[in-house]
Amino acid sequence: MSQNTPPEKLTGDLTIGKPIDEAAGLTAIYKSVEHVLNGTGPARGWKALIKLNQKDGYDCPSCAWPDPDGHRSSIGEYCESGAKAVADEIMTKHTASPVLFQRYSVAELLEKTDLWLGQQGRLTQPMVLREGATHYVAISWEEAFGLIAGELNALASPDEAVFYTSGRTSNEAAFLYQLFVRMFGTNNLPDCSNMCHESTGVSLSQTIGLGKASVKYDDYEKADVIMIIGQNPDTNAPRMLTPLEQAKRNGAKIIAVNPLHETGLLAFKYPQSPRDMLLGGQKLTDVFLQVRINTDLALLKAMCKLLMEEEKKAPGKVLDQAFIEAYTAGYDAFVQDLDTYNINDLAAQCGLSMAQIQEAVDLFKFTPKLIICWAMGLTQHRNAVETINEVINLLLLKGSIGIEGGGASPIRGHSNVQGDRTMGIWEKPKPEFLDALKRTFNFEPPRKNGYDTVAAVKAMHEGKAKVFFGMGGNFALAVSDTNYTAEALKKCKLTVHVSTKLNRSHLIHGETALILPCLGRSDHDMQASGEQFVSCESTTGVVAQSQGVLDPISPYLKSEPAIIAELAKATLQEKSTVDWDGLVADYDRIRDLIEQVVPGFEQYNQKVRQPGGFYIPNGPRVREFKTKDGKAHFTINTPTQHTLQPDELLLMTIRSHDQFNTTVYGNDDRYRGIYNERRVVFMNPADIAKLGLQEKQVVDIHSQYQGQQRTAHRFVIVPYDIPVGCAAAYFPETNVLIPIDSVAEKSHTPTSKSIVVNVTPTVEEKAVV
The missing domain is CATH 3.40.228.10 (Dimethylsulfoxide Reductase, domain 2)
Structure with a gap:
């Protein structure tokens, strides 16, 4: 096993069944309830599910699919994937408390599967891994913020820091985050959009x-x-x-x-x-x-x-x-x-x-x-x-x-990835947005474009970026070229992750590492003025409020806006005139500032309180095309033809039905008929025969790029109805095959869906028995 990738062990218990021909049904209900009850009691689970995606409830932490504009089901306005995401968030039967980190060293945790890591439950306290240490230990919030501020202020330039954002971050947190980062002096704000819908x-x-x-x-x-x-x-x-x-x-x-x-x-x-x-x-x-x-x-x-x-x-x-x-x-x-x-x-x-x-x-x-x-x-x-x-x-x-x-x-992937971009999480901010920040907050924002996700990884690998701060997500596994990305993170002076649960990115760290536990969408958020709500934007541009309904699992958790505000205070000190404490005390004040900066958010506090929220302005929806000439543009585009060698296949990465992005809920993919295993590669039977391979044979998958070979070890062949010359396998296990330099033209998105590979038998294993 590579020290940087998930364990390459097979369960040895793969079962291949017939793909299912109907989605959802009673099985989806059973699986949803089962996942919830495995993590918490029925009363807490029911309270969480009945308010999920309701107009007086909270937004699903899973995908960004919009809620119905009118009637919503009172029985359950959620899907199996959303129920599993919530079940992981509301878990009470296990917690990733300091005791867990006392029991296991980082090296030992690296040997665990991503499924196992996720099953340990919610993080309960801030944790630090000191330089040279083998175990994370508890740290106070005050000391954690002081540590981060010290490292940031010791940098030769603000551009030596990278501030990543996942799509789970709310509008309010995203706005404060980009404000702090730009007041600090950089546009290094890569986000998960860079890897999906850029x-x-x-x-x-x-x-x-x-x-x-x-x-x-x-x-x-x-x-x-x-x-x-x-x-x-x-x-x-x-x-x-x-x-x-x-x-x-x-x-x-x-x-x-x-x-x-x-x-x-x-x-x-x-x-x-x-x-x-x-x-x-x-x-x-x-x-x-x-x-x-x-x-x-x-x-x-x-x-x-x-x-x-x-x-x-x-x-x-x-x-x-x-x-x-x-x-x-x-x-x-x-x-x-x-x-x-x-x-x-x-x-x-x-x-x-x-x-x-x-x-x-x-x-x-x-x-x-x-x-x-x-x-x-x-x-x-x-x-x-x-x-x-x-x-x-x-x-x-x-x-x-x-x-x-x-x-x-x-169809956007993560729940507020679109809202984060609307709030200014972007490495290439528009001048008018920066101008609005300048007018509202009386400072000169940086104008130079920052690093996108791939550029940020390269900068860390080359020593140009020395501090990595992640607002949610599982960066180490989500990015392409897993080993290269891990090497980049390890070269940092400090890596920080704001998270709800343990994941592999916490274990692939800089000289010093911090884990900062935050509230989840389902948690009550109590601040000085009372209980708060946040807001999120769906894939159709509806902005709606989201208010948690459960008591937090630990008294040490902070909301994302509170974490950002405390970090800003510790880092910027007298350089900032923003009343960070006042903004956290009452999130309405954050929304008042958003209204002043972001077009389309006039009367934000009033409109977001309307049941179901509101649509933000959308020019194409009314045939107003805000291009340079005011027209929609036909373009000339040239199809790409992949010329493969006789032993090559074109592989695309896919999700299993038992995962959301890099979060694994189980080892099954029942819709495709796969049970008890994730390390599988789907191939056309004709290609299996042509390459002299056989069903359930254990193989290694190799990609060649600019003279370098990358290998994903130990995958089991599954015959499947896929075009000849094509193959598919789950991510993040196969992200190791995607070169960091292999990106889409203009958008720099990793080419996760078209990887030229060859498949060879694993030397020490012939087949799964």
């Missing part, structure tokens, strides 16, 4: 003037056609299945584009529907296009060509020429470039027949009510920005942006 932000900002979804929640139920491309809703955003089911009942057609047959793209059995439970789930997908990995751009371009041909057959009935003329630019150049492509070549590239693509196009050729939604299946390739550009080309041809039932719908 490609979306870059593309949409350039083409339609805003890097966010142009749809509202209700648009799904009003759509005629929904295309789900590069996204697996049953595992990554299970509550999305509810509006998809309603759309189907309203007559909508669904096109699914994916290298894998995912359960949630097939059928959904709504657990709260007697009809579904008695008669079976709703079939979702009408046309399934099983593309080869990273050929989505070729497919989209083929669709555009077919639309052009259909327009010639029925002039004025297929393309929205009035919209194109009034609202777009670049159409003629786009058409001219499109004419250079052979549609049969495009179809062959993505591994589909012309008939399959034509069948999909026939569903939406005569309607503008088309929604296209996507996630990391599009964003994590070298050509990711161009692929999303082509999504917009298709929508612009149809006039599908700025109408009910149509639009662009990126």
Whole structure:
């Protein structure tokens, strides 16, 4: 085992079953309840679940899927993934108290699996690992803040510090965090957006003037056609299945584009529907296009060509020429470039027949009510920005942006990752945002762009950054090139993590390391003026309040705003005139300041108290495109063709059904028929035979990049319905294969979904028995 990666041991108990053909159902209810009861009592568990995603409750710490604008189920407005996330947060049967760290050294904890680490429960006190020590020990909050401030103020430049943010951070905490960091003097504010939807932000900002979804929640139920491309809703955003089911009942057609047959793209059995439970789930997908990995751009371009041909057959009935003329630019150049492509070549590239693509196009050729939604299946390739550009080309041809039932719908991953960016968590802040900070707080913010996530890792590795501060997340495992990232963190003078639970990033540390335990979303947040609430932004741009309902597990926990305020006071001292104590005493004061800085948040405190929150302004939603010329832009994009050697495969990383991002809830992936193991690689049976391998054989996976080989050891082969030449395996176990320099053009997002690999038998093991 590498000292930097999760243990490479196999359970030896892999069971391969048949993939399930319906998502959710009674099993999802059972698994949700089981996970909750395994960690806490029924009274605490019920109280947490019944208030999850309710208008008078708290926001799910899992995905960013929006809550219904109107009625919400009083039985349960959550999914299996959300229930598991909450169960981990409200756990009382175990705690990661100082006793745990007395019992285990850091070296011993590194030998544990990520599942085991997460099962130890909530962190209860600030912990420090001194230089040269083997064990974390308890430390007071005052001493912890003094230690961090001392290291920060000893740096030769503020740019020698990196301040990372995960998507769990609330709007209020994110705003205070970026304010402190910029008052300290740097824009080194990388965040998890850099690793997931940065490609979306870059593309949409350039083409339609805003890097966010142009749809509202209700648009799904009003759509005629929904295309789900590069996204697996049953595992990554299970509550999305509810509006998809309603759309189907309203007559909508669904096109699914994916290298894998995912359960949630097939059928959904709504657990709260007697009809579904008695008669079976709703079939979702009408046309399934099983593309080869990273050929989505070729497919989209083929669709555009077919639309052009259909327009010639029925002039004025297929393309929205009035919209194109009034609202777009670049159409003629786009058409001219499109004419250079052979549609049969495009179809062959993505591994589909012309008939399959034509069948999909026939569903939406005569309607503008088309929604296209996507996630990391599009964003994590070298050509990711161009692929999303082509999504917009298709929508612009149809006039599908700025109408009910149509639009662009990126599906964000973490619960407030979009809100963090809105609040200013960005390494490339816009001048107008910095100007607003200057006016409001009377200081000169730094203007130089900071480090994004990949650049931050490189800076730490090269000794240019010496302090790492993480506001949530599991940085060491979330980033690509796991060993390189670990080496970078270990070169720091100080690493600090604000966390709710123990994870591997706490064990891959600088000379000195701190763990600062914070309140979770479900916890009561009591401050000087009384109980507080925070707010979060969903993937459709709704900002709503979130108020915890449970007593915290430990009296030593602090809220994220309180942690940031205390750190700012200790570090900035007399350099700052901000009343940090006053802001923490009453979060309304934070929101008053946000209102002064962030456009669209006028009357923030009043609007966020409205049941269900409020939509923030969205130009594309009303056909206002804030590009340089005020137009939505057609773009010219070139499909990438992967030329593989006979022994090579193109591998994409995926989630199991028993995880959320780097948090592992169990070793099963029941939707794909995998039980008791995570170290598996899905391969086409023809590729297994071609490479002289066999089912359940234990193999190593290698990637080659610029003369260097990276290896993920001990994976078990699972035959699966995936295109020839393609493979899939779970992250974060396979993040070790992704070179730190292999990133998407323009967005610098790691290329986690297209890794050229070869697979060889593990020398000391032949097969799992």
